[in-house]
Amino acid sequence: MHEKYYDVIIIGGGPAGLFAGIVCARNNLKTLILEKQAYPIDKACGEGIMPTGVEHLRELGIAPFVEKYPYHYFKGIRYISGKGRTAEANFAEGSGWGIQRVVFSSALLECAATLSNLEIRAGASAVYTLGENPKVNLNNTVLCPKLLIGADGLHSQVRKLANLEALFPKLKRWGVRQHFNVEPWSVFVEIYWGPGLEAYVTPVSVSSVNVSLLWDAKRYKPEHGGKKLFASLLKEFPELQERINKEDVMDESMAAGPLYQKTWSVANGKILLIGDAAGFFDPITGEGISLAAKQALLLEKIVIPILQKKNENLEKRLAEYSREFTQIYRPYHAMTRLVLLFRLWPKLTDRVIQVLHSFPALFQKLLSVNMR
Ligand SMILES: Cc1cc2nc3c(=O)[nH]c(=O)nc-3n(C[C@H](O)[C@H](O)[C@H](O)COP(=O)(O)OP(=O)(O)OC[C@H]3O[C@@H](n4cnc5c(N)ncnc54)[C@H](O)[C@@H]3O)c2cc1C
Structure with a gap:
């Protein structure tokens, strides 16, 4: 039987999984995404991508694909209190994009299809075991990637099975x-x-x-x-x-x-979490997609260069990734906490x-x- 090999296998093909798949494949890593739903995928979401997120979509090469589809820009945020008081501000730079999730999903898939190193299998739940060397069972073939990425969303199974889930937060x-x-x-x-x-x-x-x-x-x-x-x-x-x-x-x-899901770390051995799987606080500041895109860019900067070489210390790089991840997650968490507090x-x-x-x-x- 012809043995397939993938450098990276990603569980979950929502925005975070596709962002991660795109950066891996454009850096010549053979990448497989396993997504349990059929495309295009819908999901409960406010569907606003903040200007930094739009910027990241440009860096990821995704923006031109989104621009072919219907979307609407927004130039800032307006608050309206129960008493009818309003406050509004424009973003200092750039505009945000409002786009329906199914439409966004189609645009992402179209972008992913241009990358020959990226394979996407949709409509089947992944069967995998997570240990020192994660293994994925695909049609009775056992695959051992260099890196397994959990991008399986808010209630990530990969997070649970890799022992990366923190205690259940009280905020519901x-x-x-x-x-x-x-x-x-x-x-x-x-x-x-x-x-x-x-x-x-x-x-x-x-x-x-x-x-x-x-x-x-x-x-x-x-x-x-x-x-x-x-x-x-x-x-x-x-x-x-x-x-x-x-x-x-x-x-x-x-x-x-x-909505609030906590992790104690985003990496363990050869496993990395990305997107909501890596922890999510609250959508009130509209940051989920922007954060997932930022994480993919971080993956490209820190982890991918190591995956391209042989015999390099992946765990050391994942530890570095985790530190950088904290730098981007902490301000989001702090600002969201402030909003929820008031x-x-x-x-x-x-x-x-x-x-x-x-x-x-x-x-x-x-x-x-x-x-x-
Ligand atoms: C009500 C609400 C409003 C929001 N509003 C905004 C907003 O305005 N702006 C913003 O940026 N963010 C917003 N967010 C957050 C945003 O939706 C998420 O941050 C974003 O979807 C994260 O993408 P993801 O790929 O990590 O997860 P998901 O989009 O959840 O994708 C995970 C994928 O993994 C797949 N999967 C799960 N298990 C398996 C398995 N075992 N095998 C294979 N596939 C699997 C799922 O089918 C899914 O497609 C909102 C969230 C909510 C709930």
Whole structure:
């Protein structure tokens, strides 16, 4: 039987897995992505890519593929308090992109297809064992890559099996999203602050918006679950409800959570975690995709040069990667924590929005700090 060999095998072909696959393959590493769903893949997401993320998509060579598809730019962030106070700021540099996940998934796949070293197998769950030398069973052939990457999302199995999962965090926030056939009324991502929950609206094409709702299970109990969940949460935002009608609904709502997932490290032996699998805090600062893209660029800078050589110390490089990862993850975590902290007191939320309204330059600075 013809023995296949891959330098890198990636479990999960969402954005993080595809970003990682693209950097490996463009550096001549034979790479295999195993994705359990069929493409294009949908997922609960606010679908806003921050300007730093857009910049990373350019560095990854993905941006020209995205630009062929429908998407909508946004130039900043607008906060709207429960009392109707607003504060807004433009990004200091560049624009963000709002793009539906299925559309983004198609663009990523198109980019990946241009790389001859990258193979993607979709529609089958990966069978693997993780030890000192991770092994993947593919149609009864056992494959032993130099590096196995876990890019299997928020509730990563690779993270669990590689003993990289930290204790279950107490914070239990959830998210749900739905698309509406409504012309975007704003070139901002709008965030509406409600009692224990938030709504945010991202323009995703010239004729549609994404509405995402995030809530803290300890501070807000949704009246309904299942198909009625989205509508029951939306009731908390009458101003927003006025802008979108039931008839404008484009698809079924999709939910995800609990959102906060912790790791104690992102690497173990020949295993590396990337994207949400490497740990995720909260989408309120809109950073998930940008962080995943940044991690892929870090992989390219630090780990890939070693994989291209023989007999080099991979573990040492993965330790270096982990240190650099902390440098990018920590500021995201700190800023998100700050935002969630001021959410604990509704009066403070209102007051903060008032201050940001009076000092838009401060708001802009905070957005820049968030995106580093
Ligand atoms: C409500 C909500 C709103 C958000 N809003 C934003 C936003 O506005 N902007 C932003 O940048 N980020 C946002 N995020 C975060 C963003 O969605 C994630 O950070 C991003 O999807 C991470 O990509 P990923 O590839 O790591 O994970 P995923 O997109 O979850 O991909 C993981 C993939 O792995 C596959 N998989 C899982 N197990 C296996 C297996 N055993 N074998 C093979 N394949 C497997 C899955 O099918 C999936 O395709 C939001 C998240 C939520 C929940």
